[in-house]
Amino acid sequence: MKSLIENRFSLLGLVLVALLALYGVAFATQPKAAAKPAPGPQKVPVVSVTAVCPDPAETDVGVITPPGGGGQGATTLLTGEKTLASLDTPGVLWHEKVPAKSGPLLVTSGGSMAAGLEAEQTRRETSGDQRGLAGVRCVEPVASTWLVGPGPAAADVTLHLTNADAAPAIAEVMVYSGEGPVVSDSGGVLTLKPGESRTVKVKDLAPSPLVMALEVRTSSGRVAAAARAIMRGGRGVDWLPVSAAPATRVVVPGIPGGGGKRELFVASVGESDTLVEVKALTPDGTYALKGRELVEVPAGSVATLDLSTGIGGQPSALLLTSDTPIVAGLAATGTGAKGDVAFTAGAAPIDLGSVVADNRTGKKKNSRLLLTAPDAAGKVRVQVLPRKGGAPEPFEVAVAGSRTKEVKLPEVDGAFAVVVLPLPGSGPVYGGRVMDERVKSGLLLTTQPLAAGRMWALVPPITESVAAVLP
Template identity: 30%
Template sequence: MKSTSLSLIAGTVALAAVTGFAALTAPGDGGTTEAKAATRLPVERSSLLCPAPGLSDLAETTYTSFTPAGGSGGEAGTAELRQSTSTTADDATDKGGNKDKKDKAKADPGKPVVSLKEPGKPATADESGADTPALVGTATGRLAPGWTTQQTTTVEAGGARGLLGVSCTGPDTNFWFPAASTAKSREDYVHLTNPDDTAAVADIELYGPDGTLKSDVGEGITVPARSSVPVLISTLTSKVAEDVTVHVTTRTGRVGAVIRAADEEAGSDWLAASADPTGTLVLPGIPADATSVRLVAFAPGDDDADLTVKLLGKTGAISPAGHEDLHVKSRMTAGVDLKDITRGEAGSLLLTPTRGEKDTPVVAALRVVRGKGDAQEVAYIPATGPVGAQATAADNRAKGSTLSLTAPGATATVKVTASAGSGGGEQTVKTYTVKGGTTLAVTPPVPSGLKGGYALTVQTQSGGPVHAARMLALPQDGIQMFTVQTLPDDDGTVEVPAVEQDLSVLDD
């Protein structure tokens, strides 16, 4: 028998042993091949990247890391986040190629910033100041399925003032960010973090209301191994635009990408990537007391998009007066001010193709403001996928959380688990029914005897898809500081296909 045949047999037997699905039969023995249906198994490895939070010397950052209990019965594993090597903003536009420039901060790879020990109980860590670098992390074994980390930063004063929250992201090669800006009142940075041991090369494209904002500076940005690079968007183009869509792709490698958006009047927060382009979008979690809501959408394909805009509230759907429809031209960013659309009732935005129109893929995000005048505070809500099997918001406090659950189609039931606290307490579980076409905004359950922070895990039990978001509000000196994180499926499981044995391919 040829050596290649032996290798194929070994590989087939190993795959059968791993999956447990294949029934082996030799060719010509008259046996039959049996293969079970594909199944979903817990992932065995997860990666997360947290952007550099350092905005000012007044920045106080909390990391909350969590893996839901019951996701896997596998080996113990680890879940740790360590410092990356962060470069300065000036180095970023130099494409990482100037070896003479010094890094802003060097990592200490020997000590994790935050380390999770067990599922079902969050671990926290605190950092202060402007020099805190980005974090790069990996979880393995039973800590990998559903591993989630939130980075929450409070800046009480200055141009970066605000409560900035972001769910640390997994690495990828393609990101869309509507609702960025190059306006003079804004200072928006794209943070690129490379988790790997080799350099990544990224491109940043900008699209305004009239199409592409041309720039050569955004091409070929080198992100060194296990490093983070912030890029000031306004340095990539000479054009000033209130609404800009940012597209991040990689030529080589992969990165985590997120935008830190700062406004002179309304403070700052993180803008996470929109869900992948699709014809129907849900943007959940608009707070009841929002004083301004701006919708920004972009159609990346060759066709224009015509969308119907609806607010899903407590009792059903309403169409915002004067903004029932939105026309989005191909490769042009469309922005519309929906003002105080919620009028005292929390809700979620639903974008669907206008009746009779083509189902054209789009991306979208909301810029949401609470308060007025000097007491304004801003947050961003990107379009997001459904909760699916499970999703988690890692950082919650004894007070200040609001959970929004939206069922754009059929009525659904979800289970919400409040984990044990990072410093003590017992988990609490509550079930909610969300009527079709509505948004249910609730104060989520709090663990009994809570000490420290805790996590909220949402699981779909029955009915149609549910989209969710969690608002964390931490008022400071009369300012209603807040941040909103969406809760898409955590991809804690992966579908393993059935294996069908056919040894006839080994015949000479």
């Protein structure tokens, strides 16, 4: 019996050897296919967008899809169960004041109305603790959001969280201060039901920081996150714009000219201390700030740098470089006892274009673009899309390399949107929109970094590969 089993296994071994030999011959003699370059990601138009305006009650909201899209599409504006509007025409600006006691405004768009969709809310107050212009780009639900600015000891900071998806989301709020990471008693972990919105006072998570960097990250689902800061002592109010993800090279655009305080916030989110090199990009060129060329940021903490005498008086941007990833933001405060505050933050280049959905000019109101080309020269096309009346002709703007250029927007009757598109051959361009208004009590001010337009998506290539089924 033992001999019979051994013979059977010997026969099986011979069969396997023969099959391997045949495979080797076939592989060696097969014709060699011409080498093909690996396909890259495909650029396709965005066909679905969701954005959340966090607190639009009694606030002016602008929503627009840039012209140029073809085919069918629709945009819907919802507050709770109520539909505020349905839009189906690209290039037409919807701009209205949202009724009081409205929850977050959910903007959903599909088809031809999705590519480039932009929404923004702006609130104007001329008295009280909330005096000022407070504007914010309506944000998308994402897995991670960074916000940088004053902490609860310097401002009343409220975090607005919305789960716009149909599944629950679990979000963790991480707060970094000048002394390092802050661990709250609750751990900063929140569960949001489908469609649920929630406001959180940052002082309940971290009571004492004067400055902070804050990350909202999800372990499940996606969350739209925004934060509003009401400065102590009646020093203005505004929303903190979303900061670009941590990187070793950060551009902070859209710093308005004029007098007042300019305070930089830099957070090191790595595990080691870092030195951050700071350069200013102005209309006259790029230069290191004397005596403030470097700022040391301990690991897991936030450092500040007063740049009032370095960049005050002229429009500018900042170029920050470091050895470890950082996030950054800046507070600009107007002059006088009733100066308003505005915030900008690290941003991405507008390689795919950018849209700002709410701007005003005329009657003591002013809107302008601050465009920066930190490397090679840039060139963009600017198109103004008014809420009513005909659109003026688009115009081109050249930005010299390593410089910032201020572009005044034309006087328009009523609200308007602005579309900025880079032209062929342009170097990377960063930007910000500054809007202000002169009132009896002083200057009202808000800024918004130009965000990359939601126009295109990069889809990875699909190829045949055994890696799909084999480790």
